[in-house]
Amino acid sequence: MAIKGTIRVSNLIATVGVVLIAVGVIWFLAYNWHAIPSAIKILNLVVATSVAFFAGWILEPNYRKIGHTMYMLTAILWTVSLYLIAQIFNVPVSFQANANILGLALLGTLLLAYIINSTPVLVIAGLIFEGWVWLQTTAEVIPQSTGRTSLHLLIINQLGVTGILFGLALLHRGLKIPDFARVYIWWAAFSFLYLAFQLTHQASQYRVPAIWALGASTILPRLGIAVLFIVGGVFLSLRRGAVSKSYVRAGLIAWLSYVAAVGMLPSLIVVQRGVNFVQWPQYNPQPFWQMTTPFIVQWLLFNGMFILLVLLVLTFAMRERHAALMHLGIWFFMLYLLVRYIGFILDLRGYLAISMLFILGGIGLILLAVSYAFLHRRTLRRLVTERDSATNV
Numbered sequence: 001m002a003i004k005g006t007i008r009v010s011n012l013i014a015t016v017g018v019v020l021i022a023v024g025v026i027w028f029l030a031y032n033w034h035a036i037p038s039a040i041k042i043l044n045l046v047v048a049t050s051v052a053f054f055a056g057w058i059l060e061p062n063y064r065k066i067g068h069t070m071y072m073l074t075a076i077l078w079t080v081s082l083y084l085i086a087q088i089f090n091v092p093v094s095f096q097a098n099a100n101i102l103g104l105a106l107l108g109t110l111l112l113a114y115i116i117n118s119t120p121v122l123v124i125a126g127l128i129f130e131g132w133v134w135l136q137t138t139a140e141v142i143p144q145s146t147g148r149t150s151l152h153l154l155i156i157n158q159l160g161v162t163g164i165l166f167g168l169a170l171l172h173r174g175l176k177i178p179d180f181a182r183v184y185i186w187w188a189a190f191s192f193l194y195l196a197f198q199l200t201h202q203a204s205q206y207r208v209p210a211i212w213a214l215g216a217s218t219i220l221p222r223l224g225i226a227v228l229f230i231v232g233g234v235f236l237s238l239r240r241g242a243v244s245k246s247y248v249r250a251g252l253i254a255w256l257s258y259v260a261a262v263g264m265l266p267s268l269i270v271v272q273r274g275v276n277f278v279q280w281p282q283y284n285p286q287p288f289w290q291m292t293t294p295f296i297v298q299w300l301l302f303n304g305m306f307i308l309l310v311l312l313v314l315t316f317a318m319r320e321r322h323a324a325l326m327h328l329g330i331w332f333f334m335l336y337l338l339v340r341y342i343g344f345i346l347d348l349r350g351y352l353a354i355s356m357l358f359i360l361g362g363i364g365l366i367l368l369a370v371s372y373a374f375l376h377r378r379t380l381r382r383l384v385t386e387r388d389s390a391t392n393v
Contacts (some may be wrong), residue, residue, distance in 0.1 A: 021052075021073060038088050045081040052077055056116075068120045075112060075124040079105040087389055095139035102132040114169070119179045126187040133161050156222050158195040159255075161187055162224025166251050173242040187323050189313050193332045196258065196309050199302040200336065202211025223259065250312055261305065306336065337364070 036044070052074040060067030082105050083098075091097055106128045113121040136155045162393045165188035172181035231253070237243045319324035 042085060043086055045077070045084060049074055049077040049081055059220045060116075065120075068116075071112065071116060072120045072124055072287050075109045075121050078112075079107050079128060082108075095135055099132055099135035099139050102128060102135055105274065106132055111181030119183050122180060122183045126183065129187075130161075130191070133157060153218075155195075156219065158191060159259055159262065160222035160226045162191045162195060163223065164374055167226065167229025167233040169233075170230070170237045170243065170248070170251075172232065174238075174240050176242070177241075182320075182322060182325075185322070186328065189325055189328055189372045192254070192258075193306075193309065193313065193328070196302070196306040196335060197332060199262070200299075200306045200340075247316070249316055251318070254309060254312060257305065261301065303340075307333075310336075 052070055056067045056070030056074060058067075059070060079102070082101050084100050086097070091101070105127060109121060109125040109128055112118070113125055137153055140153050153227050165184050169181050169184035169188055172178070172184060233250075234248050238245065238248065313329040314326060316322070317329060
């Protein structure tokens, strides 16, 4: 146990060291950037990235996790180097140009992760992927100014990303690469929970038009690709017996439910109410009790779906013994409670209403803490029972 604790501490120290090195290199180059010739700039970037890689290669045989931490530094320096080299050659500054650079960084990071079989590098690739999606979406939104299409793209891109990541998790289960599958399922859950959380806001009820108005030319390159990944992952993982049918069924129902809800329900409500989405940035939604009945129904539906999604993620995390995924679900749920709590305080003005809200909120948090402790203990007892059973056999 002491040895395991020592290893964890050394990994933490190495991770902090990697962050400090990355910040130091970036800070040094930024401070002296104007005084360094272009050729020396590129050489410095290549040398720094190469040193990080070879340090990981040397350390990996005896200190695997520390070695992979150095590989993480390699991926970070690779991404930073691409942006700095683009600056050297005066690449135009725009969202699309930044998205293209980040896309190239993503390809290099993924290649490194698969060549050296490194889940920490794959985590960095997930961060880059989320950043690329955001930049690419913004690049598509900006030329169209404001209006319906921009809101459609924000929603449909996030749905597509969630489907692609879920499909990749299934594919890696089928290919017997469980470590990578766990990383992909975490990112899929993060993307899904982020989208679901955004849809729980009151303002979103006035800003979520139907995605079907975009037409097949826009929908197919996004949801179509996601469907291909999901179908391929389902086929391969089930054929090789890598996942249970309930695992696949739960993921498919959750994803398709959001596709249907985002695509159809707002369409029925919005068309009836005639909200002008062209002016949505200036539109100020009312408190929840002043919303019209259709929007209240939609708001309650998205909030209910979010809670069910959190429960699904927590249940899956306990069954798969995925601690990071369980923490993700808990943190999103705590964030949801905090945001709803603050929103109600802002809406319900008056001493009596606010005092009752604080009392009910405190009771709710105590019940949540007791429930979490109960589930945690039950999970530990089950794990101990399974371990004892395996030992007796």
